[in-house]
Amino acid sequence: MVCFQIEFSMLAVFAGLVNQPPNFIFKGHSMKKFINTVDNLLDESARGFALAHADIVRLNPEPRYIARTAPRAPGKVALVSGGGSGHEPLHIGFVGLGMLDAACPGQVFTSPTPDQMLAAAQATESGGGVLFIVKNYAGDVMNFEIAAEMLDCPHETVLVHDDVSIPEHQGMGRRGVAGTTIVEKIVGAAAEAGADLAACKALGERVVRATASMGVALTSCTVPAVGKPTFGIADNEIEMGVGIHGEKGRKRMALASASEIVEHLTQAIDDELKPAKGQPALLHVNGFGATPLMELYLVYDLTRQFWDRRGVSIVRSLVGNFTTSLDMAGCSVTLTLLDDEMIRLWDAPVHTAALRWGC
Structure with a gap:
């Protein structure tokens, strides 16, 4: 069964343009990207990623997923995640x-399909069951649920919803954004150490409850199949509380100093988590793709x-581009309130393309 959710209806509008040359022009808007054709972009990128990191991952091209090459202990809980490409x-x-x-990449800002998730889970399950780590977006949630229903081994799901720019009970609820990295690292370490499925799920949910994020955009991003920015923003404006798919934020504001912008981000997070004095925490500053490390x-x-x-x-700290939004200029701030177990698991060895320490 193949079912998918397109997060941007504009993708369908421009679906007939996928074979256009890489320098698209739409009503006066020009897009320059390293692209052969939009329909081949993900295939070529995933193949390049797997070749560049062939020591640690392998690509299954159809249905598409990336899996680790490192041996897994018998009975280890398999962690599977995924989402639209562009992050x-x-x-x-x-x-x-x-x-x-394993991870299942969908097309740009488009959920992966249940057959990808099912194949990834079946390929990596080694007797301990499967834990799906899912960002709270409608398409991701729906398709992971479908995959879970077809899976014939024990399985659980952790739903990440750390974006405090959205009221907790509005619509689908809060989006899963940069806090996903923290969840995947801490739960991944626990699974590697032999924690069972129930313990991994409980830990993941504990990390989610202890994590809050808020983002701000200086520019929009340009989805390749659309060819122009997803929203317009003036040179003297910023979008506060923006999502990672180019969604508009909760508030359009005048461009201000970095100190003023950061005050909005941090205060929203602090109001949500209400950390006590002396509380240990992990601070993650995440770039959206086009903001230099200096900033x-x-x-x-x-x-x-x-x-x-x-x-x-x-x-503990993490700074860099880890949950991006294509070519968006901007950043997000994530705070995770830690306990001793979370600190130990964060420090545990990790060897991936983007995070490596202790190995």
Whole structure:
């Protein structure tokens, strides 16, 4: 069975343009990207990724998934995740020792299909069952549920919903964004250490409850099949609370200093988590794809000052482009409140394309 959810209806509108040359022009908008044809983009990119990291992953081209090559202990819980492409290194960059066993990439900003998820789960299950880690988007949720129904081994799901820019009970609820990286790392380490399926699920849900994220965009992104920015924004404006698929944020604001922008991000997260003085935490500043590291480290400095003033103990950090939105300029801030077990699991060895330490 193949079922999928297109997160952007515009993809269907421009579906007939997939064989256009790479420098598209739409009503005065020009898009320059390294593309042969839009319909081959994911195939060629996934093949290149697998070749570049052949020591740790392999590509199954049809149905498409990336799986780890590192041996798995008998009885190990298999961690499987996935989502639309355009967010790299999420999720394929986190396949390997200490994180995911497999990841299923869909087309750009489009959910992978149940047959991808089912094949990935069956290929990596080794007697301990399967844990799906799913971002809270309608298509991802629906298709992982369909795959789970067809899977004939024990399985559970952790739903990530860390985006505090959306009210908790609005529509589908909060989106899963950059906090997904934290969940996949901590639960991946537990699975590698031999935790059973129930323990991995409980841990994942604990990390989700302890995590909050908020993003801001300086520009929109350009979906290759659409050929123009997904929303218009003036040079003197920013989009506060933006999603990772080019969705508009909860508030259009005037461009301000970095300190003022960061204050909006951090205050929303602090209001949600209400960390106690002395609380250990992990601070993750994530780039959306087009913001240089110089600016991301500036944002880290400002966010660190914010929580230092409140007595929160930032004991672990992660800065860089980990949950991107194609070519969007902007960033997100994620705070995860840690306990001793989470710290130990975060520090545990990991060997993936995007995260490597302790190996």
